[in-house]
Amino acid sequence: MRAYWQLTWAQLLLFARNKNMIIWSFFLPILMMLALGTFMGNGGTQFSMTVAVDDRDHSTYSKQLTTIIDETAGIKVKRLDEKKALQAVKKGDVNIFIRLDEGLGSRLESKKPHPKGEKEPIQLYLDKSNPTVSQIGTTVINQAVDQLNKKAMDYHPIVKVAEHNVQSRPLRTIDFLVPGILSLMIMSNNLNGVAATIASWRERGILRRMQGTPLKSSTFIAGQITARVLLNSLQAVAVLLVAYFIYDVKVYGSWLLLLMIVLLGTLTFMSIGFIIASLSRTPETAGPIAGLISFPMIFVGGIFFPVRDLPGLLQPIVKAIPIGYLTEGLRGVMNEGASLSQLGIPVVVLTAWFFVAFVIASVTFRWDVK
Amino acid sequence: MIEVNQLVKIYSGKRVVDGVSFHVSEGEVFGLLGPNGAGKTTTMEMVEGLRTPDGGEITIGGFNGLKELGKVKELIGIQLQSTALFDHLTVAEIIRLYGSFYKNMRPLSELLAAFDLEEKKKSLVKHLSGGQKQRLAIAIAVVHDPKVIFLDEPTTGLDPKARRDLWDIVLQLRDEGRTVFLSTHYMEEAEQLCDRVAIMDSGNVIALDSPAGLIRELASDSVIEFVPGKMEASSTYQGLVGVKEVKRAEDDSVTLLTTHLQETLRELIALADEKELTLAGLRTRTSTLEDVFLTRTGKRLTES
Structure with a gap:
């Protein structure tokens, strides 16, 4: 247990002292949101x-x-x-x-x-x-x-219609984009981040030194997961606060449920990151492999436009990969105020992905290069 | 303390460790001496439980080194060749982190004092010098007060001052009653530190004894080295009084191992006059482990 807390704490310190990481993973999503929000304008739904x-x-x-x-x-x-x-x-x-x-x-x-x-x-x-x-x-x-x-014709209507506005949550472009950006952030931080970091630690022999101690690989992985879940929750909250104060983007659903989906996404993409780290021989190959997997996901994950707008040919692929479900879940909680039962499909699919990926990750995990 | 029997490791069809056997007694400093690529690191890493042998048995402190790795790892402390640590953690954070992996941890202040790292307590690993990094690597190897310590080429790449400091640390570890198992390709280091030395070449242990014993086995206590200027058959020198061994290196230099330095020298000079040899760079010295290696393998330990 002491090893688990120490590893989590060490990883958090490493995050805090890594300036590149802070810039890329904290400011990039916020900058992206600001840029997209400014270009697309607040009146995204206004017709002209x-x-x-x-x-x-x-x-x-x-x-x-x-x-x-x-x-x-x-x-x-x-x-x-x-x-x-x-x-x-x-x-x-x-x-x-x-x-x-x-x-x-x-x-x-x-x-x-x-x-x-x-x-x-x-x-x-x-x-x-x-x-x-x-x-x-x-x-x-x-x-x-x-x-x-x-x-x-000097025509006077006999029956009239009164209009009442019942839509209390007008969906603007920015409301749609913020959950997408969160989803993108969770995927790239964890999938690319874990793959590159672990592969590099293995290459440098940092993992081998730990292998020489009684430390169990499960404790090591648990520490990594905890640190990254904390980091991602913090980042999600930061992005959401910026979105709220600048663009008045609200979270209509429960914050707890939102964080739960952030957690599920983090776990799923971390596990995939661990698999990539194990499969690639060097850190030089881990980066590109992770990029090759994550880059197309940006387009088919419903991040910048809805999944249903994609060509029918891509639909089976989109339904098989986890990113679309993560975006759907985040969007459901934020935009529609959906409850856990309403998000059954995304939550179940993400959980299934996490379990399968985690099992493969634990089986393929190696401390050593050879 | 350590019992190794017929250890084998095969990489892509090549037997890099080919049936190595030795034992290390409790409280001794045991050295593996050999050139780069002799199989020292592979042997050590198998004993440490980091690599799985393709054959053979290992026993450490009574535990099976292949099956009871959990118990073995509590018992041993390791320093890898060029130990890599997290660059962005401080010395104190690294020690606490590695200490947390074991059941018991020595007090931080005690470790900082023992390895002269008190002033560097709050420095990031990346700001440490080579010697400081190596001392930290050994500090985390003994963070749980282990009985056995493995040091893989602990002084490689260090300047002479840092190397001396490390030698003191090794002797300190021995004085604390720990068993030290180290590898080196510096014969001087093996002579200074080790109670017993196993000389390795091409995956085999070719000699095993105390440094003094190994030199004694040479049956010659002195060495004469020179460059003769022109080629002469080894037999020319073999006939000189007291000469036990004649070695010729690639740079044309000749090494004579002799039991009677004065007599051999006198005859050598007479021989040089007669054959018009130059004897450039003539020097004499007492035998070292270097000569043991040269005699056994026909090769020099360190590429000069």
Whole structure:
């Protein structure tokens, strides 16, 4: 027991005295969060769109319609002639082009239904390859036209709808990113960190010197785990505090559950790190092997974008590896306030990964180079 | 205290330790002397329980050195060739850490005093000199007050002053009643420190006795060395009075081992006049373990 505490304490001292480690593992996640938060902006969910209007009617109605569209939140109106507008749509500078043809005002004044076969006075041009923008754009403009139609007919609604906002947790880009950054931090600290450190200690003979004492490998590994779990919890709390004070990112679920998932992630990725350290012959190969494993995980782990946005071909792989579950668990607790039972799948999968990896790690662990 | 019987270690088909046997008595300083690559470190590490032998038996303090490793490790203290420690821990932290691995630990202050590390107590390992690092390595080897201490080439790479300090420490350990098992490729070190020496070459023990006994076995107590200037057959010198052994090194120098220094010298000078030899660098000295090694293997211990 004395050996376990001494080893844990020694490892914590080594962490504290390693300036590179502090910079990389403490400030990097915080810097990454600050950078992403600034570039992506707080209004990550705000919708913005530019609509080009070519008003050839010049009636009060056509001007009213332009105003209605312009006043819609997130939409900016540009006045362009047809040729320039179509070019702009093709280039992507403008999302939608509306041509208001001559006769729009007189049609509305006539208050008669649109006769069959007659050309529509409003023409909409858009790029359908961007489905989100084209759908929302069409809806917004149809609503504007509808409003204009109702006004022209002096129409008063019979039944009205009252809207109530029940979503108390608006999910912004930064809310989505912070758990992802935590997940990335846990993976790289432990997988890459353990693989490189242990391989280097073995190469230098530090482990062999310990092998010459009655110290058991399980005690050594337990000390490593404890020190790293403490470090990762501290780092997670630091990242979360920065996120809270700068971006108002909240943890809706239980902090205890969040730390439990941090712990599970740490254990899983540490065990994998130990396996890599055992399989690689030198520290020079341990680093690249760990990098080769962790780098793709950044993209398929749901860290910067949701796992469901990945191509179907990758889905079976994504479901097999642990990183996506760690991100899912952290996101569940932070964004949705999920309880342990709601996070059953990620917790069970991570635990299973930990047990399998831990068994392999203990079997393959070597004090010695040869 | 230590009993080693027919120890074998094979690396990629090569028998780097090839049937080594010896015993170390309680309270003695026992040395393994031999050139680099003779199998000293491999032998030591098998006895320490760090490497598994491919054959043979080891007994330490009555325990089986292969099966009762847990008990053996409480009994022994080891210093590896170039012991690597955590660079960013202080001397006191390292001693406490290694002390925690054993059932009992000697007081920190006692160890710091014994190894002259009191002033360096709060220094990081990476800021220590070579001699200080080596003293720390031995301090953690005796942190649990072991009966047997293994020192693998403890003075390699140290300056002469630090080497003398270490010799004092080894003798101190012996005076405390511990058994010391050390390896070295310095014959002077083996002569100064060891009660008995096993000379190793190519994985075999080729001689084992006290340094004085080994030299006595040479049946010659003096050595004459010179460079003759031109080649003469070994038999030319063999005929001189008192010459027991003639060795020729690659640098053309000739070494004569003799029982009668004065007579041999007189005849050698006469021979040189007659054959017009130069006798450049002529010098005489008493026999050392170096000569024992030269006689047994035809090779020099240290590459000069």
